[in-house]
Amino acid sequence: MxxxxxxxxxxxxxxxxxxxxxxxxxxxxxxxxxxxxxxxxxxxxxxxxxxxxxxxxxxxxxxxxxxxxxxxxxxxxxxxxxxxxxxxxxxxxxxxxxxxxxxxxxxxxxxxxxxxxxAPENYSAAIVKTVRSVRRNEFSPTSTIKSLCYMDNIFAIQEAKEAGADEALLLNTSGHIAEGTVSNIFFIEGDTLLTPQVSDGALPGTVRKATLDCARQLGLKVVEKSLSPDIIQSCDEAFLTNSLYRVRAIYEIDGRLMPQDVWTHKLLSALKAQET
The missing domain is CATH 3.30.470.10 (Aminotransferase class 4, branched-chain amino acid transferase, N-terminal domain)
Structure with a gap:
């Protein structure tokens, strides 16, 4: 190499x-x-x-x-x-x-x-688990950058993998959803796309930004706000984003199977089209 x-x-x-x-x-x-x-x-x-x-x-x-x-x-x-x-x-x-x-x-x-x-061209739908042993400190200046110190993320993904998941979901110190260890997370409820606000400890990912833009163009309402873990049980679909995934569907999160992935695939197709 x-x-x-x-x-x-x-x-x-x-x-x-x-x-x-x-x-x-x-x-x-x-x-x-x-x-x-x-x-x-x-x-x-x-x-x-x-x-x-x-x-x-x-x-x-x-x-x-x-x-x-x-x-x-x-x-x-x-x-x-x-x-x-x-x-x-x-x-x-x-x-x-x-x-x-x-x-x-x-x-x-x-x-x-x-x-x-x-890198893989496509990724299978992920199993995601909310971890309890680690919290994202939304007040830390490193929460919005890709620092070389990734120990919190390493602890979190180890816990998730031991539980049979592909990705760990981190909550912040207030108990709100922050992000995955290598990804941003999004939820669909009806015609609305929801994602944690950056001030809650979500990395301002480049694909996060592109996904928000694509969602607006496709006619979805876009909301960035503090999200309770309760949304995991009420959402219609959920997915992860990062530079390599583009968009990765979530098959199961905290034991709940996602009922659909319609918008997930529409957004994945839109992001793929931007790369040509």
Missing amino acids: IAWFNGDLLPLGGINIAATDRGFLLGDGFFETMAAQNGHIVRFKDHMERLNLTSQKLNLPLPYSHEEIEQAIKDILLASQLTTCRAAIRLTITRGSGPRGLMPPLEITPNVLISASE
């Missing part, structure tokens, strides 16, 4: 990260997951906009321009023979090396790693 590391294409297994790198030691950094379809980077502009916002929030300047990042991804896709399929792209940025302790150094040299691998 080939990766791009600080400007060079290298075998992924041969990349050396310094033992003093703050991303390795402290999770001091962030990442983006993108999809490519037949060599085309999907929603690249939206991802770069979120990358800029995260960079500013963490005071971690991007050492490369958007154009350089785009070219690096294209180089990896070509070198990895991933231009005729669906591919998952992982862009990781760390603050680089620093002295012992938590305080970041005044002068930094960030490390940038980009890798890609083949």
